[in-house]
Amino acid sequence: MIRVLPPEVVNQIAAGEVVERPASVVKELLENSLDAGAQRIRVEIQGGGAERIAVLDDGGGFAPEDLRLAFASHATSKLAALADLDHIASLGFRGEALASIGAIARCRIVSRRAGDTAGAEIRCDGGQLGELRPAAAAPGTLIEVRDLFFNTPARRRFLRTPQAERARIHELMQKLALVRLDVDFTLVADGQPLLRLPAGTAFEQRVVTAFGRELAGRLWSVERSSGPYTVRGLLADPELARRDSTRELLWINGRLARERAATAAIRQAMRESLMGGRFPVYFLQLGAPPELVDVNVHPAKAEVRFVESRRVAGLLHDAVRAAAQQRGAVAAVGASDPGSAIAERPVARSGFPDLPHDLFARDRPPPVFPFPRSSPTDAPAEAPRPNPFASLPERFLQVHDLWLVFAGTDGIVVVDQHALHERVLYEQLCARDEGRPARIQRLLVPEVVELAPRDKAWLLEAAEALAESGFLVADFGGLAVAVHGIPALLARSSPRALLDTLLADPDDEEARPRARAAIQERFHSMACRAAVRSGDRLQPAEITALVEQARTLRHPHNCPHGRPTTLNWSQAELERWFRRRT
Ligand code: ADP
Ligand code: MG
Numbered sequence: 186m187i188r189v190l191p192p193e194v195v196n197q198i199a200a201g202e203v204v205e206r207p208a209s210v211v212k213e214l215l216e217n218s219l220d221a222g223a224q225r226i227r228v229e230i231q232g233g234g235a236e237r238i239a240v241l242d243d244g245g246g247f248a249p250e251d252l253r254l255a256f257a258s259h260a261t262s263k264l265a266a267l268a269d270l271d272h273i274a275s276l277g278f279r280g281e282a283l284a285s286i287g288a289i290a291r292c293r294i295v296s297r298r299a300g301d302t303a304g305a306e307i308r309c310d311g312g313q314l315g316e317l318r319p320a321a322a323a324p325g326t327l328i329e330v331r332d333l334f335f336n337t338p339a340r341r342r343f344l345r346t347p348q349a350e351r352a353r354i355h356e357l358m359q360k361l362a363l364v365r366l367d368v369d370f371t372l373v374a375d376g377q378p379l380l381r382l383p384a385g386t387a388f389e390q391r392v393v394t395a396f397g398r399e400l401a402g403r404l405w406s407v408e409r410s411s412g413p414y415t416v417r418g419l420l421a422d423p424e425l426a427r428r429d430s431t432r433e434l435l436w437i438n439g440r441l442a443r444e445r446a447a448t449a450a451i452r453q454a455m456r457e458s459l460m461g462g463r464f465p466v467y468f469l470q471l472g473a474p475p476e477l478v479d480v481n482v483h484p485a486k487a488e489v490r491f492v493e494s495r496r497v498a499g500l501l502h503d504a505v506r507a508a509a510q511q512r513g514a515v516a517a518v519g520a521s522d523p524g525s526a527i528a529e530r531p532v533a534r535s536g537f538p539d540l541p542h543d544l545f546a547r548d549r550p551p552p553v554f555p556f557p558r559s560s561p562t563d564a565p566a567e568a569p570r571p572n573p574f575a576s577l578p579e580r581f582l583q584v585h586d587l588w589l590v591f592a593g594t595d596g597i598v599v600v601d602q603h604a605l606h607e608r609v610l611y612e613q614l615c616a617r618d619e620g621r622p623a624r625i626q627r628l629l630v631p632e633v634v635e636l637a638p639r640d641k642a643w644l645l646e647a648a649e650a651l652a653e654s655g656f657l658v659a660d661f662g663g664l665a666v667a668v669h670g671i672p673a674l675l676a677r678s679s680p681r682a683l684l685d686t687l688l689a690d691p692d693d694e695e696a697r698p699r700a701r702a703a704i705q706e707r708f709h710s711m712a713c714r715a716a717v718r719s720g721d722r723l724q725p726a727e728i729t730a731l732v733e734q735a736r737t738l739r740h741p742h743n744c745p746h747g748r749p750t751t752l753n754w755s756q757a758e759l760e761r762w763f764r765r766r767t
Contacts, residue, residue, distance in 0.1 A: 193312040200285035202484035207234025208353040213282035218242035220275045227371040233347030243325040246298040249305035256309040258284035272475035288312040290333045296326040311336045359395035409504035418469035426463035436470045442489045450498035454505040574735040596755040604744035624673035625655045631667040632680040
């Protein structure tokens, strides 16, 4: 027997998709306040939000009669007809958030429009709508949510500790607030102010306040546009790359959301300067015509799709690449601002501790910089890092046939000679080939290789770009392709091995290098790997030559695969380490 489910059940099911935890409630309520044009928003939470969440705003408010509909599902003021779905400019549009929240908590809305003489109040208790009553209220809206999941114990059991839930809310609010610099945000947890972001704070400032002082002076600005699309924001020095992707933040028309191809394109653009297994840190805002963005693909609106996915991915790729090459640090950002004064500073991510606890741990890769790059007493921002080889002393120490040690302009410099060698070779290759088609080594007998269907499809699609890089492939029927030529630089490698490397990326096609430049780059780094043998003992003259070449490098700090080439301990850092100064 088929039944139409009663509305409470429908709403509970919807709530399962929209409200996963207290932070999801805060997200929906904040988005509503922003959509209502609020200039000030105050969030209060108790018990990690499970006991109570209250969001108070000074936005447009509800008309009293509309309050009756607030908790009805699919009730929204933001969408009237099907056609509106094509160009959504508000954060909300599904009309499901309040209905979902009302179904699984005890809620209350008190609201007043600026022009009305009095406000009104309505409650909704586990889906049971109360009476509409007049209420005294300042213009704006208060939405209060108590006892989250009180009637869905299974959900309640999935909640983490109040501290953990509170941290999620804190982080979420920092992220949502980043792109609304015109709005004043406050978060109060259990009576204690946790976050205060005054309106008018600069973007960099909010980023540093939210994500840690180590970012100060190490954020590069990104700005580019292509037709109706624009991207702007900040990219962090790749040395600050993380082991997780939680600082890959992209706002699409003001909405924090993910899109696979976009994420892949940005990672691809950074690949060369990131160590394996690290994720870049960026804070980018993409502006796109709303009709070319589909925001209606995820119940919590966390994903979007682009009509012109490739074009957007290309723009992001180019923008990030250019920023990474220019390394143009944004203007000095103070290490503290009015907002951070009371902002809780979670110890684990507000900068390097005095000495990293894992400095001597053996099972981890060595920290990129075992000292804080800037301490509170240092200048607030750092200039782009100078080339460590700029002025060189006569004498070097070669240690274990691998490290070069010498006195730098400030302190001690340690160089990974092979990483440096690769970088030198790589830049020479690039310089040689710039603007010229790659030299091709034609094969007397084409090599025929069978591939998985999607590998073959990708390869043929990229054939033109591959050809520019000197790699000639053609369809050979069935699942086979024929390789007719390979880049001369790679003449010593087998075509099969080259194909394998080209196709070796994660099975996500989007992550594969598509653009001509990316493919060329990949060939170059293959060439480097082929050229450099490790464990070579360099003769003094060779060392001098190598370092001499390093003086003109464009990117002296990393090898083409992103490993650092140098470690520089400044005098100040050495003195701190040896407790000569505090
Ligand atoms: P949506 O945001 O998708 O429209 P919601 O369930 O989140 O759906 O909200 C339903 C409606 O309630 C909104 O369309 C809006 O008209 C109104 N609303 C919600 N929160 C506020 C608020 N803080 N101020 C004014 N109106 C609000
Ligand atoms: Mg909403």
